[in-house]
Amino acid sequence: MNTSLKIAMAQISPVWLDKIATLKKIENSIKEASNNNCELIVFGEALLPGYPFWLALTGGAEWNTEVNKALHAHYVSNSICIEKGDLDAVCQLAKNNEIAVYLGVIERPLDRGGHSIYASLVYINEKGEIKSSHRKLQPTYDERLTWAPGDGNGLQVHSLKAFTIGGLNCWENWMPLPRTALYGQGENLHIAVWPGSDHNTKDITRFIARESRSFVVSVSSLMTKHDFPKDTPHLDKILKNAPDTLANGGSCIAGPDGEWVVEPVLHKEGLIIQTIDFSRVLEERQNFDPVGHYSRPDVTKLTVNTERQTTVEIK
Numbered sequence: 001m002n003t004s005l006k007i008a009m010a011q012i013s014p015v016w017l018d019k020i021a022t023l024k025k026i027e028n029s030i031k032e033a034s035n036n037n038c039e040l041i042v043f044g045e046a047l048l049p050g051y052p053f054w055l056a057l058t059g060g061a062e063w064n065t066e067v068n069k070a071l072h073a074h075y076v077s078n079s080i081c082i083e084k085g086d087l088d089a090v091c092q093l094a095k096n097n098e099i100a101v102y103l104g105v106i107e108r109p110l111d112r113g114g115h116s117i118y119a120s121l122v123y124i125n126e127k128g129e130i131k132s133s134h135r136k137l138q139p140t141y142d143e144r145l146t147w148a149p150g151d152g153n154g155l156q157v158h159s160l161k162a163f164t165i166g167g168l169n170c171w172e173n174w175m176p177l178p179r180t181a182l183y184g185q186g187e188n189l190h191i192a193v194w195p196g197s198d199h200n201t202k203d204i205t206r207f208i209a210r211e212s213r214s215f216v217v218s219v220s221s222l223m224t225k226h227d228f229p230k231d232t233p234h235l236d237k238i239l240k241n242a243p244d245t246l247a248n249g250g251s252c253i254a255g256p257d258g259e260w261v262v263e264p265v266l267h268k269e270g271l272i273i274q275t276i277d278f279s280r281v282l283e284e285r286q287n288f289d290p291v292g293h294y295s296r297p298d299v300t301k302l303t304v305n306t307e308r309q310t311t312v313e314i315k
Contacts, residue, residue, distance in 0.1 A: 030101065104193045181302060213289065
């Protein structure tokens with residue numbers, strides 16, 4: 001078996017809260033990755049259609065205000081409904097180009113009524129099939145004002161060539177039990193997606209790699225003060241408090257020994273391409289395997305509920 005895998009990290013900015021325009025950027029990135037013979041492309045957390053930066057800039061915790069309600073409604077209107085085919089074009093591109101995709105989206109799922117939104121990490125295989133949509137288990141701090149908490153259904157791994165891949169959203173990567181849930185299913189290529197900035201990626205990427213003895217691919221987006229579209233509701237209030245740079249990237253790859261394969265890349269938009277070799281995983285598992293020979297399931301064991309949660313069950 002060919003043990004190499006060519007990966008593209010798509011460190012791009014969204015066309016903020018514009019679903020159609022951001023999808024076009026995503027599709028162009030997939031085409032570019034395919035032209036470079038990449039076999040997997042990864043996009044940042046909530047890239048489609050963007051991270052809710054307004055919450056920290058406009059008094060997002062204020063109750064029942066016109067600003068917060070208007071921006072939330074705009075966000076929901078530009079979110080992704082998988083059941084309605086919003087990702088069909090991305091799936092077709094993946095199939096046509098035989099490239100797998102990990103994509104951070106704001107999901108508006110019909111199985112939860114179609115009005116609440118979730119930060120989801122969607123995996124599309126090289127055949128163009130959506131194999132999982134992992135809804136972020138616990139939104140972080142002000143994210144809870146707009147994102148709903150997810151469930152364990154997306155804690156799944158997938159085969160891609162010699163690798164077994166899985167992924168988590170942003171600060172979920174700090175949660176030891178979800179990480180263990182993926183390790184226990186054989187994960188050896190961990191995908192960590194972030195809204196942006198090296199303060200998130202520079203430490204934990206190497207830590208997870210060393211803990212799991214896996215490759216870890218951290219992918220972040222970019223966002224500057226100039227990336228807010230002119231038609232954004234209450235744009236003047238957002239820009240009043242916005243710094244020049246809201247997300248500086250920081251996409252990177254660590255190897256199974258915890259050392260850098262690609263150090264964090266800052267302020268650079270585009271694809272970051274790297275080939276990794278599965279044999280490195282087996283080399284590093286020789287002395288440590290967190291769910292294999294260096295574990296004690298007779299003493300500590302994790303139980304995972306992977307049921308998709310829903311309020312109504314129609315029989």
